[in-house]
Structures are given as C-alpha cells and as structure tokens.
Amino acid sequence: MHALIQAIILGILTGGVYALMASGQTLIFGIMKVVNLAQGALVVLGAYLTYTLFTTLGIDPFLSIIITTPLLFLVGIGLQWALLRPLHGEDVAQLSLLVTFAIALAIEGALSVGYGATLTNIQPSYANFSWTIFGYQVSLVRFVAFVLSIVMLGVLYFILRRTKFGRSVRATVQNPMSAQLLGVNANRVSALGFGLGAATAAAAGSVFGMLNSFNPGSHYDLISRLLTIVVLGGLGSIGGSVVAALIMGVASSLVSALASPIWSDFTFFIVLLLVLLLRPRGLFGAKTRGAL
C-alpha cells in the first residue's frame, strides 16, 4: 500500500512536468494542424542550455528558465518562419511532419557535436534533498518542478484567454478559415504559436534535466510519451493534455512499481494504441473531419 501511494505521488509530480511539455505540443497542433515531432528535441535542447548556464555561469536551473524560455521562444519562431512556412503543395501536412522530424534530428546532431553522447544531468546542491511527509518521500526538485509547471500552465492559460493574441489563437484553432476572414494573420499566429510551444519546452527542459540523466538521443523517449499524452488528451486541447499527462504519469509510475520498470514505457504505447482504436479524438479533442 505504501509503495502504491508513493508511486501515485511520484506519478502526479512527474505528470505535471509532462503536462507542461505536452501543452506546447498540443497548442502547436491546434494552430497549425502539425504534429511537432521536434518537441522532445526542444526539451532536450532546453535541458542542455540550462546545463551550460549552470556549469559555466553557475546560474540556478530554476532561475535560468527566465533566460531559456525567451530564447527558445525566438528559436521556435525562427524555425517556423524558415522551415515550416515555406512549405506548400498538396502534401503540406505530411511535409510539415517530416520537416519537424528533420528538425529533431538536426537538434540531436548539433547537440551530439557540441556535448558528446555521455549521459549528463544538472546537479544543483539541493538535488538530493527530500522531505518526508507522512512517511512518503517527496523530493524538493520534483515538487518545485510541479509547482513551476502549474504556474507556467497558468501563464499560458492567461495568454490564451485574456490577450488579443490568445483570442487569435483560439479562433484559428476553432476555424482557421473564418479566423482569417475576420482578419487574423495566420502566418503570425502560427509563428508565435510555435514559439510558445518551444518556450514551454525550454521551461520543461530545465526541470527535465534535473530529474533525469539525458543525452542528445533522449528525445526519442520523450516524443513517444508526449505523443501518447497529446493524443489521449485530444489533439489541440490544452486542458486535455494536462489531464492526460497526470493520468499517464500515474499509470506508468504504477506499472513501474507494481510490475517492472522495463515495462513502464510500454504503458504509454498501449494507451496510445487503445485511444486510437477506441476513441481517436481522445478525451477532450474536437470531432473534426479528416485526419482523426
């Protein structure tokens, strides 16, 4: 029983971080109808940036989010403008998907050249610190990461609900054609949306780097989990991805504790397949014609 509850606590805390990463990806899909296969790589990029800031300038990983987030925001805008906007033709969706895949590879390649393949992680002095609450271990880093994720999701929510840009985004997600007719600049929204998605990846990256050992190739594991989460939550629904992230965090943690860690990733795959078979639009996805 103790192990069970400990696993659930761990799952919730981990789920919060995944929620942050997934929200960016689902936002990008909602706006551009493109599955961003580079989201995992952007998280790893964020982790490496945090690592460099930490080891060379001694900046605390949580604080460095202030630097990495705007930086990756700009990188995201740049990527969208240079590599996704110029795509045209009948196969735009397919090409965009492949381009994001290529971006992921490029990021992985650049990071391998820059940092090598050894597993690294970010070790601030408080990395091993944990509280014991009612007999359960709660690690400081995980807890702060969870709180941080909630805060950033709140910021994202604020942007989408209360700002003009947010309204444009929501309009584009709901009906791109009408949104354009009403004066929304689709290109601008796409670029900013991709930038936001990358920014969430940066924030999640700092945290990810503290909790896990990572190397440039870690993005494959991440992307497979993120895909499950966004599909489960419903492509395009941020609230859905948050709920799905928590569910998957707890589910995989339970499998890890009750069965064996080597099957914990499998949980993600099985859930993904079941969702696609039984309810392709996920928990909160809109019923759209076409792809899903």
Next chain:
Amino acid sequence: MQLRIHTPEVRRSRRVLAAAGAVLATTLALVGCSAGSTTSTSKGPLKIGISLSLTGDFSDSGKSAQRGYDLWASVTNKAGGILGRKVALTIVDDASSPDQVVTNYTDLITQDKVDIVLGPYSSLLTVPASRVASRYHYSFIEPAGGGPTVFAQKLSNLFFVQPAPTTAGGDVFADYILSLPKDKRPKTAAYAKLDDPFSAPIAANIQKRFEAAGIKTVYDQTYPAETADMTPIVAGIVAAKPDVVVGGTQEGDAFAQIKAMIQQKFNPKWLFEANGANSPGDFPAAVGKANTEGVFSSADWYADSTIAGSKAFIADYIAKYGGTAQQIDPTSAEAYSAGMLLQEVAKKTGKIDNATIITTLHSGTWPTLVGNLSWDKYGAPKGAYLLIQWINGKLTTVYPASKAQASPVAPKPHWAG
C-alpha cells in the same frame, strides 16, 4: 504522379548507354585500382588497424582507447618499434555502429591490408568485428569486449585484455563477503540490474553465490538502459530493508541509484556498484565527495594502482595529454596493454605475424598494466578483478589480501547528505 516520362526514346537510349558506359568504366577502374595496392613487406612499418567509436554513444570511451593506443605507439616507436619496425596505427571511426564496424575491419584487412588488427570499444562492437577478423585468420587482441556473447562465439583468435570476463566483475566482492565469518555477513540482499550485456550479469553472478550461501534475496529488479529515474527502484529497495545492495550498473545509473538512496535517506551496510563508483573523477563529482565513503566497486586499473609499469604509463600519459592521473580512464590503460602484448610476443618469439600471436598467447602468463593475463581457448581471461573501496576520498584496493592496500571498511558510513 508521373508514371511515364515523356522524352524521345532514341535520344534517351543513347544517353543511357553513355551513362552506363561511364559507370562501367569507373567500376572497372575502381576494381583495377584496388588490385594494384601493395602489401606491406617485412621491413616496412608494422601496420595496425583499429576501429574505434570516436563518435556516437561510446565516443568518450572510444577516445580514451584511442589515447591509450596512440600513447603506446609513440612510446614503442621511441624505443625502436617492434622487431625494428615502426608501428603505424590506422584508426577509423565506427560511430558506435555494428554495421560500420564490420565494414571498417573488412576494409582494414582487405583494402588497407594491415598486418594486425586490435579490437574496438565494447562487446557490442567486438562481437561482429571479431567474426570478420576470424574469417581472415587475423588475431584479435581486444581491450573492451568482455561480455559473455564474445566468448560464446568460441573463437580461438580472440584475447580479451582484462583480468577476467566482464561478468566476473563482481565475483571478487562475493569472494570478500563470503570470506567473512558467518555472523558478520549480511543476511539479506537487494539487486538492481541494468539491462545490458555487461552489467546485469555481474550482479546476477553475485546473486547466485549469495543465494547459495544463504543470503536471502529481498529485492531483485532489472531496469532498461534509458531509465533516468531510479527513485521507484530505490523506493522498492528501501522498503525491503536489505543489509547489502548490489548494483549491476554502468556509470549513469550507478550515480542515479546512489543519489536516490541519499534522497530517501537509506544507508545499507554494504553497497557495491559494478561501475560508476570505480571512476575516480566522475563519482565524487556526481554524488558529492563526502558521499563516496565506503562504497565498493571493482576495477582492473586505477590511478593509484601498484601494478608494475603503471607509474611510467601515468607519467607518459600526462606528458602527452596533460591532466592528472585521476582523470585517466582505465580504457586507456587497457588499450595500452593490448599493445604491450604485441611487444611481448615479438620479444619472446622474434616474430609478429598473426598465426604466431595466436599460438603464443594461448599459453603462459603475460604482464600488462591491468595485471598478469592468461586466457582459455576461447579468449576468456582466467584471472580476477580487484575489489576497490572509497576510503578517505580515494579508491583503495581492499581485497584480495595479497594485493590489498588497506582493510575493507564495513559497515558503510552514513551519507553526508
């Protein structure tokens, strides 16, 4: 959707034939080219071909091996080479890929026509590479492929340059524990194993002997290579309250295990990590210098090793590459030792061809930086590793007594936090 190409047939066919002719000519030229390459004479340089992982997953270790090989070549050439011939190394990158390593050794042997080949980094690459060498009847002295699959191939040309097969890396720890009087031994044991050919078997071997001696297994878990988060596993270990924890690990996961134990404030009486804790620089950096105290591991070589030739090796290494002795990766010492074996065979027999190497190394004991080595007929070394422990911030040999620099410290002092 173009399924038909609309171009005049006649013009096209002429162009195709011209292109075909060009390709044919080029191919024949290539064929001719390679047929004309020279073979090395017995007076020219001794060409040694090696494929190493200079990029990719194993690149750090691959580069360490490269440094070891290069250092050996330069030291040997300064002393006059082997049988009067200068050593010329051809090192190519296999990017940690088995396909590439097969291609590389095939090219080294058939195209570059090297006299001798030495092994790549890791069992994963050694297995396919050794097959290629065996096919062409080349000897295969290799410093880094010691997993069971290497010896299961039953190749008679292969020699692993470490004191024992890698899976025996923990045997010396089992020797130590079982040498203790019954009332001083641990009663319960927990095993956390990394799912890879090197690591899990080390713990599994210890487990077999412990269970046979009556030490109860209270936790046994294997985890995949990419597991970044050891918290759930360590939580399970903590719940089982074992006396001794045995980690069949590589570096990253060993560090993660220990950090999780510190976080969960769990201090076993004995803690053995197959790898990770044997790294003089990375380990204190990863877990904190004060937290290293009392952790056991095993090694064949480390900076304070008292094996003959070690001090000279360290001096030459620092002269060539800089840094400190603590920063030298044992892989460099192992690669260097591979070269030493070639020198010793030449000195003993006066010859340095592959057949001689193979027959000569199969008998006797051969001194290297990693100990005195001897092999069985399939290349598995018949010695044992050293049991090392962190005492006062330094790695120290504590078992067997004949090689120990200090007595083992038990129970393990508490974590510093």
Next chain:
Amino acid sequence: MKRAITRIGVVRAGVFFGLLILIPILGGPVWLLNLLIFTVMYAALSSSWNLLGGLAGYPSLGHVAFFGIGAYAFAITFSSGVGNGFSPFLALPVIGVAVALLSLPIGWVSMRTRADVFAIVTITFLFITQTLAFNLTSLTGGAQGTSVAPPPFDVSTYDWPFYYAMLALLAVAMGISFYFSRSKIGLSLATVRADEDKAHGVGVRVTAVKLIAFAVSSGLVAMVGCVWAYYVGFIYPQFAVDPLITIGMVLMAFLGGKGTLWGPVLGSFILVPAQEFFAQTFGASELYLLAYAAVFLVIMLFLPRGILPSISERLRRRKLAAAGDARDAAQLAESKDAVAASKTEVA
C-alpha cells in the same frame, strides 16, 4: 494510365542489373561489395517503403519495425546452425510471407487513420517492437543481442551470396512496383493517394488495396532484414529496430522521387556511398545526423517531389516549350505563305 513497357525502360533495367551482377564476377574488391550490399539494401528498403509511402500515400515512419521482425525471426531460427550456408536463403520467402500476413491486422488498425496520425501510429509501433525486442529476453536475447551462426562460405567469395540476395530482393521490390503501376492495383492506389474518400465513394476497393500495399511492403522489408541479419551475424535491438533506418528509407525515396520506380534507387545510390565517404574521409560522422537532417530539409523545402519527377517535369516543360515554339513558327510560316499567296493573287 497504364505504364508501357518501353524499350528504353528495359534497356535501363538491363544495364543497371547487368552491371551490378557482373561486379563481383569481374573481380570487384571486398570493400566495394560491402558498400554495395548496404547500398542495394537501402535501395530495396526504400523501394518497398515506396509502395506504401509513395504509391499509396501512407508515409510510414515506423517501417523498420518489420525489418527488425524479419531480422530477429531469421536469427532465432538459424542461431544454432546454417547447414551449407545456402539453405537459410530458402527461408526468406517463408519469413516474408509470414510477416506480410502478420502485418495485416497491424495495417488494418493503423490505416484507419490518416497522414499525421498514421505517422504517429507507425512510430509507436516502432517503439513497441523495439521495447519487445529488449524485454522478451528469453526469445530475443534482450540487450545482449542474438547471433546467427556463421556460414561456411569460402573467404574469397564470402560476400557474394549476400550481395546477390540483396540484389534479388531489390529486383523483386522494383518488379512489384512496376507491376502495380501497370495494373488496376496501381490505379486504385493512385486514387487513394489523391483523395481517399472520393475513391471510396467511386467504388474503389480502398481497404483491400491499402492492405495489399501494406502487407507487400512489410513482407519485403522483413526479407531484407533477414539478409542483413545473416550478413552482419549479430543483431541488437537498438540496431535491428533503429529509427535511423526508417529515416534513411524515407529520405532516399523522397530524394530520388517518391512514387516513382527508380527514385528510391537513385536516392540510395546517392546517399549511402556519400555517407560512407563522409565516414571514411572526415571520420567525424557525428555530423551524419546533421547532414541527414540538412539533406532532408533541403529536399522538403526545395525539391519536395524528389529528383526524378523534378527532372522529368523540367524536360516536359522544355519539350512543351519547344513544341509551342515549333507551332508558333509553323503558324508564322503559314501566315507568311498566305500573305505571299494573296500578294501574288493581287498582283
């Protein structure tokens, strides 16, 4: 739009395969054969992928899963012994058909989705296969890998059987591709690719045709996996089911021309030697990921239809332009005659 068996096509195929068949016989060195084995392997993989991704319009990003399944099936069957060394090749069609049948339910499930979701499903399938390869240790040997017994081939011609096997598989893949383009199946696939709903509405047997493409493509890829496993002799999960192999397949098909017959072959004959050359000369093949990504991006952005279609498009335009000029010239000449004639009349 039946593709005709043109004389030029036959010559092209004859020269190509003839050359490749002759190379070992004419004394091609081992390193060249080794390079060609991998080149032809990717050509076969790419052509097989093309059946699904190019002709049917379903870009699978996880096709290497079948490659791995074929490789493991072969390795597990032949881990203890290979007899005279040639008999295992007879197992190829058996394994190919078995994997094709196995892939039917997978294809059926995954092809209920479209475009990007299909890609996600196939990627997931890749990861599932890789995880199973790692975890089912009693069957696959797990991370320790599993071996195929070494065949007793003569050292001087060791590579030949593998080389010819790969070449045969390439011929089969291209043959099937060609057959599809000449038959009703190809036409149906083309309509599915263009607009699946409309095709369904018009009465095309959409599901059947998609499944055929999926199954044939998977079976072929599995057979290539078998030969690869046999050649390398020792396989590990992360290399038998490696996402980079899928990327290679897809990239080569795109580079040469997705949906064309020779496109994937062209793509692989460019990229595989280039990659090998890179590795040998510069050694720093850490850059190969960057290079792959760069080539990918360049193709997506500037040459999305690939080399062959772009070339043929340009040639067609030139021909049309030439025809247009000829027509204009003829009209001009005609009107000149008319003017001259009317002048004589008047005069």
